Amino acid sequence: MVLLLALALFGAACTSGDDEGSDDATESSDSGDEATPDDEAAAADEGSEEDVAAATGAEGSTLQAVQDAGVLRCGVNGQLNGFSLNEGGEYSGLDVDYCRGVAAAILGDPDAVEYVDLTAETRFTALQSGEVDVLIRNGTWSAARDGELGLDWTVTAYYDGQGMLVNDDDPAQSVADMDGYLICVQTGTTTELNLETYFANLGISYEPVNVVDEAAVTENFSSGACDAYTTDRSGLASFAATYTGGEIRILEDVMSKEPLGPATREGDEDFFDVVQWVVFATFQAEEFGIDSTNVASFDAGDNADIARFLGQEEGQTVGTGLGFPDEEWAVRVIEAIGNYQEIFDRNIVPIGLDEGLNQLWTEGGLHYPPPYR
Incomplete structure (x- = not known):
């Protein structure tokens, strides 16, 4: 009996040693010269981790980091007339307007923007690494990009092809x-x-x-x-x-199909909400008949939806719940850049394009703001 027990213990020890050797062999195989796509993605993530942490602050919130810095770093094209054209340091275009709108909403100043010109090859890595806070540049929202780049696209601001x-x-x-x-x-x-x-x-x-x-x-x-x-x-x-x-x-x-709109880093929900609702605000203002010339004095009358949109409903917390600093954020956005029709007429009409799908849903287009309530 003693002999049998000793043999059993010896066999178990041998089996345990074989398993450890197998694990070592597997590790050696996995660490070979040829990196897998997953390895490369992990390495890229690890390499940019410190940059992103610096850009988003200790809590990982881009919104808080932008508010602390007092400036929004907005990635744009810089060469695209009508969307983001840099002429001697003066930026203009539809994309530029949305950079200004976000800054107005969360910083109270549409001019508190640092524009960063990005090429097609650098635009996504600049956002991933934290070089910019938001990407508002012609970059198509697609399934592969949504799933693989670690970015989130907001509502489409311009439907293209x-x-x-x-x-x-x-x-x-x-x-x-x-x-x-x-x-x-x-x-x-x-x-x-x-x-x-x-x-x-x-x-x-x-x-x-x-x-x-x-x-x-x-x-x-x-x-x-x-x-x-x-x-x-x-x-x-x-x-x-x-x-x-x-x-x-x-x-x-x-x-x-080329749906174009702002992009933020994945997992940054508060900042994503802010950017997305700035775009929605330009749609909603147009639907309500509110523009840059009348928003400051617009009379909501008995329309509770308009009163809420303008931050006039007593005790409302919709805006702060989305991450905005107060309930009057939409007023600042429309004062700074106007409603969508104003933005389109100012920037896109001069380069010879008609609205097409870029109209309100009530006019046969695809712009459909969710209810602000």
Whole structure:
């Protein structure tokens, strides 16, 4: 009996040793030279952890960090007429207006904004790393981006679609006529994938000419290095509004869906709510007939919804519940940038685009603000 017990204990010890050796072997295999996508993502997250912590404050709240700093760092394009154009340090456009609206809502000053010009390749990493507090730049909300980048997109501020631009004397009347064309396309964008899919579905070929920004597009297109340029139709209209190299035109094809709106870091719910409801406020003000000229003196009368929106309902806590510093935040937003129609007329109409889907739901568009109650 003693001998059998000793043998059993010896066998158990051997088994335990084998398991440990197996774990060691597995660890050795996992730590090989070839990193998996998960490893790379984890490394990127670890590398940016300190930057994000510094940008969001001790509690991990971008909202608190922005309020403490007294300035909003807003990532924009900087080259896109009508959306975010930097002319000698003076910024203008629809995206710029929303940067100003967020600053007005939470800081009480629409000018308390530090604009950071970002390319298509740097825009998302700048937000991930904490270089900017919010990204309000043409960047399409897609499933892959929503799931993989660690970012959250708010409500869409501008509904767009990819298009194609050619010289006015080009024989092409639609994309189907463009077999074998050299096409300028920005790297690091959904535009690249859309272009590939659209041409494949048509059964025609093309040669991509990769460019990094609008300045490179102008250089390549004007020199004849590419026969056409593809990006969001808003981007094409912006390009056409400032292009001086000859007559150009945008084809009728709409090659994709491109919902554009602000993005914040994932897991930053308070700041996400603030940014999203600033956009909603511009829709709601238009629906109520409130604009920058009348918001300060607007009489809500017996309309409790309007009174609540203007912060006039006694004892209300809707705004502070969303993270705003007080209940009059929407008044500051509309005073600073106006309602959506004002923003559109001021920035987008001059580059030749009509509203299309960018209208209130009551007018056949997709702008549908949730009830403010």
